Amino acid sequence: MTMESSVVAGSEPTVEPRGFELIEREGLETNLLEVSMGPHHPSTHGVFRMDVKLDGETVTELRPVFGYLHRNHEKLAEDMGYLGSMPFTDRLDYFCSMTNNWAYALAGEKMIDLEVPERAEYVRVIMAELTRLVNHIMLVGFFVNDLGALGTPLLYALREREKILDLFEWASGARMMCNYMRFGGLRNDLPEGWLTKCREVVDAFPYFLDEYEKLLVENEIILVRTQNVGVLKPELAINAGITGPMLRASGVNYDLRKVDAYGVYDRFPFRVPMGEVGDCYDRFMVRILEMRESIKILRQAMDELPEGPIMGEAPRVFKPPAGEIYGRIEGPKGELGFYLVSDGTAKPYRYRVRPPSLVNLTVLEDLCLGHKVADAVVILGSVDIVLGEVDR
Amino acid sequence: MDLLGSGIFKGMAVTLKNFAMTYFDRGRKERLPTVQYPEAGDTVTLFTRNFPFLIYDGEEEVDGMRCVACQICERECPPACIYIVKEKDENGKFVKRPKVFDIDVSVCMGCQICVEVCPFDAIVMDSEFEYSKEDRFGDLLFNRDELLKSNDYYHKIHPEEAQARDANLAAKKAADEAKKKAREEKAAAAAAAKAAAEKEASEKKDSPEASEPVAEEPKAEPAAPSENHAKAESEAKEKPAAEETPVEEPAAATDETEDAKEESSGGSEGKETSEEPEETAGSGEDDEKKAEEGEGVS
Ligand code: SF4
Ligand code: SF4
Numbered sequence: 001m002t003m004e005s006s007v008v009a010g011s012e013p014t015v016e017p018r019g020f021e022l023i024e025r026e027g028l029e030t031n032l033l034e035v036s037m038g039p040h041h042p043s044t045h046g047v048f049r050m051d052v053k054l055d056g057e058t059v060t061e062l063r064p065v066f067g068y069l070h071r072n073h074e075k076l077a078e079d080m081g082y083l084g085s086m087p088f089t090d091r092l093d094y095f096c097s098m099t100n101n102w103a104y105a106l107a108g109e110k111m112i113d114l115e116v117p118e119r120a121e122y123v124r125v126i127m128a129e130l131t132r133l134v135n136h137i138m139l140v141g142f143f144v145n146d147l148g149a150l151g152t153p154l155l156y157a158l159r160e161r162e163k164i165l166d167l168f169e170w171a172s173g174a175r176m177m178c179n180y181m182r183f184g185g186l187r188n189d190l191p192e193g194w195l196t197k198c199r200e201v202v203d204a205f206p207y208f209l210d211e212y213e214k215l216l217v218e219n220e221i222i223l224v225r226t227q228n229v230g231v232l233k234p235e236l237a238i239n240a241g242i243t244g245p246m247l248r249a250s251g252v253n254y255d256l257r258k259v260d261a262y263g264v265y266d267r268f269p270f271r272v273p274m275g276e277v278g279d280c281y282d283r284f285m286v287r288i289l290e291m292r293e294s295i296k297i298l299r300q301a302m303d304e305l306p307e308g309p310i311m312g313e314a315p316r317v318f319k320p321p322a323g324e325i326y327g328r329i330e331g332p333k334g335e336l337g338f339y340l341v342s343d344g345t346a347k348p349y350r351y352r353v354r355p356p357s358l359v360n361l362t363v364l365e366d367l368c369l370g371h372k373v374a375d376a377v378v379i380l381g382s383v384d385i386v387l388g389e390v391d392r
Numbered sequence: 393m394d395l396l397g398s399g400i401f402k403g404m405a406v407t408l409k410n411f412a413m414t415y416f417d418r419g420r421k422e423r424l425p426t427v428q429y430p431e432a433g434d435t436v437t438l439f440t441r442n443f444p445f446l447i448y449d450g451e452e453e454v455d456g457m458r459c460v461a462c463q464i465c466e467r468e469c470p471p472a473c474i475y476i477v478k479e480k481d482e483n484g485k486f487v488k489r490p491k492v493f494d495i496d497v498s499v500c501m502g503c504q505i506c507v508e509v510c511p512f513d514a515i516v517m518d519s520e521f522e523y524s525k526e527d528r529f530g531d532l533l534f535n536r537d538e539l540l541k542s543n544d545y546y547h548k549i550h551p552e553e554a555q556a557r558d559a560n561l562a563a564k565k566a567a568d569e570a571k572k573k574a575r576e577e578k579a580a581a582a583a584a585a586k587a588a589a590e591k592e593a594s595e596k597k598d599s600p601e602a603s604e605p606v607a608e609e610p611k612a613e614p615a616a617p618s619e620n621h622a623k624a625e626s627e628a629k630e631k632p633a634a635e636e637t638p639v640e641e642p643a644a645a646t647d648e649t650e651d652a653k654e655e656s657s658g659g660s661e662g663k664e665t666s667e668e669p670e671e672t673a674g675s676g677e678d679d680e681k682k683a684e685e686g687e688g689v690s
Contacts, residue, residue, distance in 0.1 A: 080470060081468060083468070083505065083508075083509075084468060084469075084470040084505060085470070086503075086505075087470055087501060087503035087505065088470060152407055156410070169437055169440070170437045170438065170439070171439070172439060173437070173438075173439035173440055173441040173504070173517070174441065174502065177501065177502070177503070179503050179504065187504075187508075188439060191437075191438045191439070211406055214402050214403065214405075214406050215402075215403040215406040215407070216403065217399075218398075218399030218402060218403075219399045219400055219402075219403050220396060220397060220399050220400055221400065223399070
C-alpha cells in the first residue's frame with residue numbers, strides 16, 4: 001500500500017521500506033538483496049552459511065557464519081588423557097585423518113623429546129602423502145562439481161580415493177577414522193603385502209591424473225569460470241595467515257615440508273608448485289601439480305623404507321613436564337598445528353588446534369567482493385574447507 | 393589453444409572412453425568393480441575393528457573371563473561408553489570379575505583405545521559389522537554376557553593378533569608364576585624360620601603346642617593371591633596417570649561403600665534375593681566406617 005502510494009506520488013518515497021537500503025545508480029533505483037546461503041546449501045560443503053548482500057547478482061558484502069558443527073573438541077581434550085584425544089583428531093578433517101594424527105603426535109613427541117624410529121617416520125610420510133592425494137583429488141572433484149559439472153568428474157575422483165582408502169583400512173583398520181599414529185611411532189606395522197599393493201595404486205595414479213587433466217584442465221568452461229576469479233594478492237595472503245596450497249597459488253614459496261623439514265622430509269627432493277595470479281584456476285592447478293610431486297615422494301619413500309621397529313620408547317603413561325609446545329605440519333589444506341600447554345599432569349592444561357581451513361576462510365569476503373553469486377560458490381570451493389575442522 | 397571448444401571435446405572423449413570401457417573390462421580389479429555385498433565380498437581386513445568384545449578362555453563363559461574389572465578401560469575410553477561394576481562375593485569382598493560390563497555401541501567409536509590400555513589382554517576388537525537392531529537404545533547397549541566371546545572366535549577373526557596376545561599372556565603368566573613361586577618359597581622359608589623360632593621359644597617354655605609348619609601353610613597360600621590383587625589394584629591406580637587419588641585405601645573403601653549402598657537400596661541390580669542385602673548390610677556398615685575414616689584422610 002505504502003509502496004504504491006509512493007509510486008503514485010512520483011516524487012521521493014514518503015515511507016522507506018524497512019530492512020532495505022536504497023542505492024542510486026545511474027538513475028535506476030535498486031534494492032540490495034540480502035541472501036542467506038546455507039547452512040544447508042549444497043555448495044557450502046557442510047553446514048556453513050554465507051550471509052551475502054547482493055546488488056543484482058554482484059556480491060557487495062559477504063559474512064561467513066560458522067559454528068554449526070561445533071563439537072567442543074578442545075575442551076573435551078582438556079578433560080582427558082593425551083592419548084584419548086588421538087581418535088578425536090581423526091574427526092577434525094575427515095579427509096585427512098592421517099595428517100591430523102601426525103600433527104598431534106608430533107606435538108606430543110616434542111613435549112617429551114621422544115625419538116621416532118626411522119621406519120615409523122617413513123611410514124608416516126607415505127601415509128601423509130597418500131592423504132594429500134585423497135584430499136586434493138576430492139577437492140578437485142568437488143570444485144568441478146561446484147562449477148556445475150555434476151557427477152562425472154567427482155565420481156572419478158571418488159573412485160581413485162576409494163583405492164587409497166582401502167589401503168588405509170588395510171593398514172589401520174578403518175577407512176577414514178584411522179587413529180593410526182601414536183606418540184613415538186605407529187600403532188601397528190604395515191601388514192604383509194601392503195607395500196606391493198600401495199605401489200600398484202601409486203603407479204596407476206599418474207595415468208589417472210593424465211586422464212583427469214585431459215578432462216578438466218583445458219576445458220573452456222572451466223577456464224572462463226575460474227581464471228581471474230577470486231584473486232588473492234600475495235600481500236593479503238601473508239597478512240591473513242593463509243597457508244598451504246592457497247598461499248602457494250598466490251605465488252608465495254612457503255611449504256612447511258621444506259621450511260621445517262619435520263620428520264624425514266629433508267631426504268626427499270621435490271618441487272613446490274606455485275601459482276602466479278592467485279585466482280581460482282591457480283588454486284586448482286597447484287593442487288593437481290602437488291599431487292604429482294606427492295607421487296614422487298611416495299615412490300622414493302617406498303623404495304627407501306627401512307626395516308626396524310615402529311614404536312619408539314614411549315612411556316606407558318604419557319605425562320609431559322610442565323611447559324608449552326607448538327607442533328605443526330604441512331597438512332593438505334595448510335599449516336595444521338597443535339598447541340599444547342601442560343601443567344605436569346596427565347591431562348593437557350590447554351589444547352588448541354590451529355585449523356588451516358578456518359584461517360583460510362577468513363579472506364573469503366575479500367575474494368568474493370565484486371564477483372557474481374555463482375562465483376562465490378566457486379571461490380568457496382577453491383578455498384578447500386572442511387567444516388569439521390573449521391568449527392571443531 | 394586451438395579451436396574454441398576443443399577442450400570440451402577432449403573431455404567428452406575421456407568420459408566416453410570410461411563409459412565404454414565399463415562394458416569391456418568388467419571385473420578387472422583396477423576399475424574397482426562393485427562388491428555384491430550380502431552374497432559375496434569379504435570386506436574384513438587384517439586390522440578391521442568395529443566394536444570391542446570380552447574374551448574368555450576355555451568353555452566357561454563367566455569363569456574363563458580374562459577381565460579383572462580393573463576399570464582402566466572405563467577411565468580411558470574417550471567417549472566414556474564403558475560402564476563397569478565390580479563383582480563381590482557374599483562376604484562383600486571383591487572378586488576379580490565385573491558384575492556389570494556395559495558398552496554402549498551407539499556411542500563407541502571403535503577407536504581401540506580400550507584394547508591398547510587393557511593390561512590383561514581381556515578386551516579386543518571385533519570385526520562383526522552387521523548390527524541392525526530394532527531398539528536404538530536398549531538393544532545397542534551390550535551387556536557383559538553379550539560381549540563375552542571365546543578365544544577361539546578371536547583366533548578365527550584375527551589369527552595373528554590372537555597368537556601374539558596368547559604368547560604375551562603365556563609369558564606374563566610364566567613370569568607371574570615364577571614370581572609367585574619365589575614369593576612362596578620365601579614365605580615358606582620365613583614360616584619355617586618362624587616356626588623354628590617359635591619352636592625354640594616353645595621349647596624354652598617347654599610348651600607342647602609348638603605350631604607345625606603344616607598349620608602355617610594355609611596362611612601363606614592366600615597371601616599370594618591377595619598380594620597379586622593388591623598389585624593389580626595399585627597398577628590400575630597408577631597407570632592412568634595416578635590421578636588425584638591421594639592414598640589407595642580410602643578410594644577403594646569408598647568404592648566399596650558405594651556398591652554396598654547401591655545394593656542395600658536395591659538400586660543398580662534391582663531385585664536380588666532378600667538375603668543378600670542383609671548380608672552386605674553388615675559389611676556395608678564396616679565399609680562405611682572405613683569410608684568415613686578414608687574421607688577423614690582425604
Ligand atoms: S582394562 Fe581390561 S581387565 Fe581392566 S576392566 Fe577393562 S577389560 Fe577388564
Ligand atoms: S573402542 Fe574406543 S570408544 Fe569403543 S569402548 Fe573402546 S575405548 Fe571406548
